[in-house]
Amino acid sequence: MDEQELQQIEANVRLAIDQLGPLSDVDFGLNQASVEWVEGFIERRRSRPDFDLERIDGLIGVLGSFLGACIVANTGGSWHRPGDDGWGVLLPDGSTAFPFAKVHKQFRDGVEAGESIVSFYRIAVDFIATGKLREAREGGAGPR
Structure with a gap:
């Protein structure tokens, strides 16, 4: 784990x-x-006539760090660098969410193409980190 990269995040x-x-x-x-x-901010930036995806790496870094920190704060997860995949958030269930990639995808494709950081956040916090997604895949939590 590169301490300098974590300090930059x-x-x-x-x-x-x-x-x-x-x-x-x-x-x-x-929160x-x-x-x-921030999702609205990204969409407003994308709609500007001078928007250039090739020139916003720093902004992707800042917003990806922020999105990841929101996920960490609301799941009990931690920053994690699994191999060459870049930094992600290790969730309590063992899954890794990649906020930098998601921010980049929203900048590239937009909400209208299904790339929403809000949906990404909600799924990570409400379903993956809590185990609800795994329960749904495995056929539910059993009798209630």
């Missing part, structure tokens, strides 16, 4: 909160409302 999270919080109309922090605001 933490710095990116602080930058996102410091810079985007005052622009938002929500209690900006490591779903902020993820929803």
